[in-house]
Amino acid sequence: MGVDGNYKWVGKRTVRPDGTDKVTGRALFSADSSMPGMLIGKILRSPHAHAKIKSIDTSKAEKLAGVKSVVIGKDFPNLPNKTISIGILAANFSEMSDKLMARKKVLYDGHPVAAVAATTSAIADKALSLIKVEYQVLPHVIDVDEAMKPKAPLLHKKMITVGVDPAPTKASNVASRCEFGFGDLEAGFAAADVIIERTFKTKPAHQGYLEPHGAVVSVAEDGQVTIWCSSQGQFMVRSYCARLMQIDEAQIRVIPAEIGGGFGGKTVIYLEPVAMALSGRAGKPVKMTMTREEVMRATGPTSGTSIDVKLGATKDGKLTAGEAELRYQAGCYPGSPVGPGAMTAFAPYNLENVKTVGFDVVVNRPQAAAYRAPGAPMSEFAVESVIDEMAQKLGMDPIALRELNAAKEGTTAPYGPKFGPIGNEQCLEAAKNHPHYSAPLGPNQGRGVASGFWFNVGGESVASVNINTDGTAVVLSGNPDIGGSRASMAAMAAEVLGIDYDKVRPIVADTSSIGYNDLTGGSRTTFASGMAVCNAATDAVDQMRTRAAKVWDISPDAVEWSEGHARPAGPNAGDFEPMSLADIARTSAKMGGPITGRAAINAQGAAPGFGTHIVDVEVDPETGHVTVLRYTAVQDVGRAIHPSYVEGQIQGGVAQGVGWALNEEYVYGDDGCLQNTGFLDYRMPVASDLPMIDTVIIEVPNEAHPFGVRGVGEVPIIPPLGAVANAVSNAIGVRMTDLPLSPPKILAAIKNGS
């Protein structure tokens, strides 16, 4: 072991342990489970963007044959209006409950107002149509800049902006203000030869997971609750359901289904407490699955944003100051990712004078949910666009400008701490030297470059490694496998135990079978749960060393573990035949019982990730259509435990970022209702929209992790927005600042030249 070791399983392209189930249709996702006597639950949603609920009459629905329970907002506990921390998350359960089922007002098109459980799907639909809701429609506001205006319709009449001193006396839609940075901006800009100021806009983008939200929930007569659902964290589901429904966590068992994509969008819950309320009343299990329309109307995309950036540089390319104001849509309650957006905006750069200010703004849209590096793609898009423009103005190569100002080990990050060893410069160098960067371009083609930064996080993780008497091992961890993490857990356990990868069976355990784990998010799983798995495997190894020591009658310290065998540590330890893991496991009954390694940690030392992307595009001057011709993504991942899945995560992040940059947006009518609620109109990239996506993995190990892992999943969605926008801007000779770069916008830019 050790971050520089030669490994047998770490870094190898093994077949994932859950793979066969997933290529044969066996794998059970949320909608694939059923229970005897199960009812179908459905939700009635607001048809208005903003309205008072004057009355709800469910009597006709309740009388319909086959309807077993009906619930509305008053059937859910009212909870204290304060924010509570749970692991790496923080939540206001009063607000969360109101989002699950509206009480006095509906705050967006799609806000739940009632739910039914019935014996069939058709009866449930019929029951929904029999519920009469009387609304008083209120003025609404969707756009973030509009929502900040003094006369904007207010979502919450008592909301006073937090983080402003002195506190405002009037309510507004601005939930909070945050600020990061240091230095003397005035002096920094005074020292600049060139100053660029630009305003950027991005549209909300949905995570676009293919599997709609779904859950099967059984509330038994004794109050015990069993939940089968797909989420990014079974413990998150348990914590939230327990607090929302005011029951003990021990009464709830959440069994994680396979998760059909999340990207942050399944770090929240929408159905489970509703199904609990319905199931409890009906005395039967209830299954709820969302339609795609419900997913689009009522689940959290990320924020639409409006961002001002000001950047100064000397004529030889030294950045002197950077300033940004970021305005993010939160959705119906506070909670946009403007904080991380403001922290990350300038993070790839070494700046002496930097300031970012963020505003979290409520609007009549569903609550923003995490989406891969929450907040960062938008803020870094804005900054990376200005960096590109700065390079042009200075007559510099855009990578050279970035290299000259690159954050490196010892640089103070704009959000405070000093960076340890990071791979930012290595990524820039690899991009510069990649053949893609010097390949010729044709007419109407442009090349764009952008960098990206994300923190990566650690957090609480528990793992067990059970050694079987036949010399195999079962590894239990508590994070849903969202993109191949079982393979990584098995590889790391096999490496530590010194047995073959296919002798290790990784299991994602339910909430009653393993201790608490923070959810799969923040690029934490392979880092933090991986660390727990390594520690648990090491614990098992220590137990086996101790047993060998007992047999040999020497000190456990005199026993070393290598290649799956206990061996005397040196000639002084004695001359004994090495004992294999299987030898020790076979005799476990006589040697103190089963061998189970355990680890329960709050993983510290998560290390940031950087990436640099290059993209070539061709713009059709007649239609404004953009073709992505070539894409190269370079990223420092610390250590690629499974290179294929690292590449896959990078490629997937790129595809999402390209969609965000070119196609994806929410289209609202004048009534504030979402008009593009399906995949036909919410246009995610398909196979024919993309080229192959070349990846370059840089490994600057994170010393805090047994194998050097940093985390992978979030960095790759950050650079594509800036890289694509820069490429298009370079292709048409006009700086593009308003995403997505849809054909009408590009045609207008070509026509108007600005």
Added chain:
Amino acid sequence: MSKHHVTSTVNGEPVEFLCEPQETLLDILRDQLDLTGSKEGCSSGDCGACSVTIDGRLVCACLVLGAEAEGRKIETIENMAEGDTLHPLQQKFLEEAALQCGFCTPGFLVAAKSLLDRNDNPTETEVRYWLAGNLCRCTGYDKIVKSVMDVAAEMRGE
């Protein structure tokens, strides 16, 4: 309204079922025949996660009524492996890590097999356009397209 009695062949086995007029083939496969390998991602024919073949023709099961299965031969992901041997596409998807969450995977495999049944030497562009009816949000399609191209080459004996 009375239910339709439908006789069909699913994965080589004769089946009979009763279906409501509005029920889709996907509803029947998933809810009545317990063939949950075909997934519902949109129920509007836009994502391809429910791809199956009817008499050899690639369709989205969500766009076909259950009643239309009468007398037809339906093939789903559950019958792609032969006994204990995975289809070369299934094997290649595993080796090349052409899946992450795995939700879209059955649809991609059924669609890719349907392509290779017709064209054993597709270009990358042909693969990309054939699979354009299948959405994947995890992989960026790179490893999926490569896997299909590689299997085509192997099946040609290259």
